Amino acid sequence: MPANTKYELKMGAATREAFGKAVAELGKEDPRIVVCDADLSKSTMTTYFAKEFPERFFECGIAEANMVALGAGLAMTGKIPFVSSFSAFVMTKGFEQLRTTVAYPQVNLKVVGTHSGISIGEDGPSQMSIEDLSLACNLPGFTVLCPADEATMKAAIRWAAYLDGPVFLRAGRVKAPVIYPADYEFDFSKAVQLIEGTDVTLVGTGLLTAECIKASEELAAEGISARVIDVICIKPLDVETLAKAAKETGAMVVAEEHLVDTGLGSRVAQALASTTPAPMEFIGVENCYAESGTPDGLLDKYNLRAPAVAAAARRAIARKNG
Amino acid sequence: MQKTSNVQELAGIAKQIRRHIVEMTGAAKSGHPGGSLSAVEIVTVLYWDVMKHEPANPKMADRDRFILSKGHAAPVLYAAMAECGYTPVETLTTLRQLGSIYQGHPDVRFIPSLEASTGSLGQGLSLALGIGCGMKLDGATSRVYVMLGDGEIQEGQIWEAAMFGAFHKVDNVCAIVDYNKLQLDGFVKDIMELEPLADKWRAFGWHVIELDGHSIEAVQKAFAEAAAAKGKPTVLIANTVKGKGVSFMENNPKYHGVPPTKEEVELALKELA
Ligand SMILES: Cc1ncc(C[n+]2csc(CCOP(=O)(O)OP(=O)(O)O)c2C)c(N)n1
C-alpha cells in the first residue's frame, strides 16, 4: 500500500458475506463453478449461489466427510467446486478426506471455512474454529488464505478459483473493518506492507490485521515506529517480506485469531529462525477454548485487541534492546 | 485389448488375472491377495465387457470410470489395467517396491490413468457420486463404478454418501459391495455384522441387486440391470469368497494381508493352470 495511506477502518461486510457474493458472481461467468454445503448455506452465505444456480448447488446435509470427497469427485470432472461449512466442522470432520482424497492426489478443490476464530460470539467453543489454519497447513500442496476484509475475500475467491490446485480460505462471521480499497490489485504471493515502520513489525492476519493497524497508531503516539504487514496467504508464506522486516526492524509480533502455538506465528517463527532471527512475541488464543459472549467482549477478554498487540510490541522491542 | 462378452473368454481372462495376483503378492512378500481374488470376475467383466474405455486414450472424455474404493485390493486392478494395456505386464511383480508404479495402494501420481488414489477406506462412494453429479451437469451418458469392501461399509461416510446418492438421484453411479464376509481381523459377522445388508441399502433408497459375484453371467446381467435402473443409484451386493480360486486361501482370514510363500505361489499357480 502507498506509504501515506490512512486507515479509517470503517466497518465493512463480513468475509463470509464477501465469499457468498463473490462465488455467486463467479457462477454467472463460469458454468464450471459448483458449490456444496452441509446445511449451513444461510450462514456460510452460499445461499446466494444456491438461489441463482440451484442445479449447480449440492446440498449435502449434515455430512461433511461426504461433502469433501464428493467435491473432489466434482473436481475430477473438470468442475471448480467450492465446498463450504463452518470451519470447525469441515476442517475437522473432513480432514481425513482432505488429506487422502484431496491433498494427496492434488485435486482442484476449494474449501471455504466460515465462522473461524472466537469472534463468532454467542454460539461458543463447539462452533469456534481455532485450529483450522494449522490443519490446512498440514495438507501438502494446499494454498491457505486468510483474508482480512471484504475486498480481500472477493479477490481471493476469484484468484483461488483459477489457481490450479487445492485451496483453503478462512472466513469470519462478523463484519470486518475495511482495510483495502475495493479496486486494490492484490498479489496473493506477497504479504502486504500496510504501514512503514522501523522499530518493530506487527504481522497480522484476518481480523487481527486491523488490530495491528490500531496498535501501530497507539505505538506511534509513544514515538515507536511500527511496521504493519498483512499476511493474506498463510501458505506458501512470503518469507522474503517477513525476513526483510525482521532484518530492518529487529523485533516482530505476530497476531492471529487462532491457537497461538500452531498458526501463523509458528510458521513465521520457523521461517525467520532459518533466515533472520529476531525477538518475537505472539498474540493468539492461548491453549484454551473460549466461551460464549459478544464478539467484541470475547476479543477483549482473550487479548486479541490492539492494546495486547501494542504491549507485545513493547516486550519485543525491550528484548531487542536488552 | 479385445473387448468381449463371451463367458468362456472372460473366464480365461479372470484366470490370468488371478495368476498375476498370486505372483505379484508372492514377489512383493506383502499385500492383500484375498480381497483381490474375490473381486476378479467383477473387475474382469467391467473392463472387458461393460465399461466404455480406451487404454490408448485413458482420459477420453466420455469414458466410464472405475474406482477401487477398497484400495488394498490394488493387485486386481493393476493386473486388469496391465492386461488391458494401460501399464506394463512385465513389471507387475515389482509391486510395492521402491520406485515401482505399482504402489501398495492405487496412486494417481504413479499411474495417471487410474481414476483415484485410494487406500483410506470409506471415501470412494462419495468420490463416485461427485463424479456422477459432474457428469450429469455436462449431460454426459457415462457411468461410474465403485467397488467397496464389506468391511469398508462399516464406515459412517459410506452411509452419508448413500443418503446423498438416493436423495440426489445419482443414477449413473453403480456401487459394488464385494461381500466376501471377511475383513482384516476376521469374519464380518464377528466384528460388526452388516445384515440385513440388502434391506439397509433399500432403506437408504438404492436399487439393490444381490448376485453371485463369481458367476460371470450373473455379473453381466446385474450390470445391465443397473444401467437400466433410472431415478436411483444401484448397488450390487456381490456374494463372493475371499481368496477365490486358490483352495487354501478361500475363506481363510489369514490371506487378507498375508501373501503366499514361494511354495504356496507354485501350488496356487498349479490350481490356476
Ligand atoms: C479408514 C481405514 N481404516 C482401516 C484400514 C486398514 N484396513 C485395510 S483393509 C481392512 C479390512 C477391509 O475389509 P474389507 O472392506 O471387507 O475388504 P476385503 O475383504 O475386500 O479385503 C482394513 C481394516 C484402512 N485401510 N482404512
Ligand SMILES: [Mg+2]
Ligand atoms: Mg471383506
